[in-house]
Amino acid sequence: KNQVEQSPQSLIILEGKNCTLQCNYTVSPFSNLRWYKQDTGRGPVSLTIMTFSENTKSNGRYTATLDADTKQSSLHITASQLSDSASYICVVSNQAGTALIFGKGTTLSVSS
Amino acid sequence: NAGVTQTPKFRVLKTGQSMTLLCAQDMNHEYMYWYRQDPGMGLRLIHYSVGEGTTAKGEVPDGYNVSRLKKQNFLLGLESAAPSQTSVYFCASSLRDNYEQYFGPGTRLTVT
Numbered sequence: 001k002n003q004v005e006q007s008p009q010s011l012i013i014l015e016g017k018n019c020t021l022q023c024n025y026t027v028s029p030f031s032n033l034r035w036y037k038q039d040t041g042r043g044p045v046s047l048t049i050m051t052f053s054e055n056t057k058s059n060g061r062y063t064a065t066l067d068a069d070t071k072q073s074s075l076h077i078t079a080s081q082l083s084d085s086a087s088y089i090c091v092v093s094n095q096a097g098t099a100l101i102f103g104k105g106t107t108l109s110v111s112s
Numbered sequence: 113n114a115g116v117t118q119t120p121k122f123r124v125l126k127t128g129q130s131m132t133l134l135c136a137q138d139m140n141h142e143y144m145y146w147y148r149q150d151p152g153m154g155l156r157l158i159h160y161s162v163g164e165g166t167t168a169k170g171e172v173p174d175g176y177n178v179s180r181l182k183k184q185n186f187l188l189g190l191e192s193a194a195p196s197q198t199s200v201y202f203c204a205s206s207l208r209d210n211y212e213q214y215f216g217p218g219t220r221l222t223v224t
């Protein structure tokens with residue numbers, strides 16, 4: 001069964017600290033892996049999209065990694081800010097944009 | 113450039129009532145999608161469209177109908193609302209299949 005599992009479910013960190021969110025998937029065939037940020041009460045916003053051949057991709061303070069062999073991805077946030085408080089969703093595509101498998105998300109809270 | 117917009121933002125229905133959710137995009141995207149997001153679950157695809165005049169079923173299509181009469185608009189209809197359809201509904205669009213999806217702000221629907 002195609003699944004995307006994220007950990008931890010929630011995380012609290014102090015402003016300025018780094019953190020890493022995990023995503024494991026069992027989707028096959030694999031096309032690409034996406035990370036989205038979803039602020040409370042808003043729609044998801046894309047952070048990165050990685051294909052099979054890409055093992056790292058950055059977007060400002062966000063860096064995503066992909067290990068297609070172990071079917072794992074991580075999202076590293078550097079020097080966290082209060083505005084990073086959101087849900088981070090890992091999404092895997094198995095060859096079609098109409099067949100995205102969404103994780104349940106990790107809720108990150110950044111406190112001052 | 114407004115991106116993806118959704119109307120209305122909030123709605124309360126009684127069981128058995130009908131309504132239509134409107135999604136509009138101004139990016140000239142071919143693909144459009146309707147998702148629902150429920151607590152503790154990942155987003156799930158309801159219906160999608162690969163171009164003007166086309167529609168197709170997603171993962172959870174029962175109880176919903178859609179239409180794409182114009183390229184920029186994608187309508188989601190509930191003919192006879194049920195409490196199980198209480199959810200947050202997101203519309204998204206993408207230029208082509210498996211490209212980045214841009215999400216609207218969501219519609220929070222409560223069916224009593």
